[in-house]
Amino acid sequence: MDTEHTRTDRLGLLLEQFDKAREMAQVRLTGLGDEEYLWEPAPDCWSLRRRSEAVTPRAFGPGEWVLDLGAPDIPASEYAEVARQAADGMTVDKIADDWSVTVERVEQVLAHTGEPEPDTTPITTIAWRLGHLHFQFAGAWEWTFGERRHDPKQMVDFSPSTALTLDRFWPVIDRWRAAVATVTDDELDTIGFSQYPYGSDPDDPYIAVVAGANLEFIHHMAEIALLRDLWRARS
Structure with missing residues (x-):
């Protein structure tokens, strides 16, 4: 090198x-x-x-x-990224807009505990x-x-x-x-x-x-x- x-x-x-x-x-x-x-x-x-x-x-x-391209969703592999966005101060509404999903879906991801579900992408x-x-x-x-x-x-x-x-x-x-x-x-x-x-x-x-x-x-x-x-x- x-x-x-x-x-x-x-x-x-x-x-x-x-x-x-x-x-x-x-x-x-x-x-x-x-x-x-x-x-x-x-x-x-x-x-x-x-x-x-x-x-x-x-x-x-x-x-x-x-x-x-399928319907908008947040894959299990991106749960950590959503948590990082929230920790950095992004609002739930902004995160939902970023991922083109509902606020309820973002809240579900942020409330998830344990290992993420298997990725079905x-x-x-x-x-x-x-x-x-x-x-x-x-x-x-x-x-x-x-x-x-x-x-x-x-x-x-x-x-x-x-x-x-x-x-x-x-x-x-x-x-x-x-x-x-x-x-x-x-x-x-x-x-x-x-x-x-x-x-x-x-x-x-x-x-x-x-x-x-x-x-x-x-x-x-x-x-x-x-x-x-x-x-x-x-x-």
């Missing part, structure tokens, strides 16, 4: 983490074909589908192909995971460095073609990364520097938003890598 040129400032560490994750992800996506891209490894998966064939109530996208395909990252990073750029007016869920024309998807995907990722690299220390500490409308970005310092974007990219790419392993090993 070249320690002489390793950045140790806050933003530098996050950028280097992202760059390494991006490099590994691009290698792991090499050779991805259309059949594997849309492969559903279990029943009732969320995926990319023609609008007329969507199986979920909030499937979205501007064109013929849309990403599945459906398995998602490689196509879904790539589409999810695509619209999030497109929206993250738009609502931080762009015009802050386009709905992220309508910004990406999803495609069943792996080659076309990746040709569109990497420039969006790299545009976001290049813009983040220009952010100053003061902007990193600015609450609401990002106004991305889905999530807590407007209430967070931008350094936390960047860290969260890294986490989102890393964990979804790790899931994609595992799905590729399962595809290769299927009987």
Whole structure:
């Protein structure tokens, strides 16, 4: 490892983490074909589908192909995040608005004790995971460095073609990364520097938003890598 040129400032560490994750992800996506891209490894998966064939109530996208999305809820894996939001001073009404759920659902989560229930969120395909990252990073750029007016869920024309998807995907990722690299220390500490409308970005310092974007990219790419392993090993 070249320690002489390793950045140790806050933003530098996050950028280097992202760059390494991006490099590994691009290698792991090499050779991805259309059949594997849309492969559903279990029943009732969320995926990319023609609008007329969507199986979920909030499937979205501007064109013929849309990403599945179910009814709003707070998954068990996010109970701790809801508790953190409440501890940080967010009102129950604001938390409910943040998660697009009822106040009663938030109160139920905050009142929960013991281990969370098993997470019942459906398995998602490689196509879904790539589409999810695509619209999030497109929206993250738009609502931080762009015009802050386009709905992220309508910004990406999803495609069943792996080659076309990746040709569109990497420039969006790299545009976001290049813009983040220009952010100053003061902007990193600015609450609401990002106004991305889905999530807590407007209430967070931008350094936390960047860290969260890294986490989102890393964990979804790790899931994609595992799905590729399962595809290769299927009987």
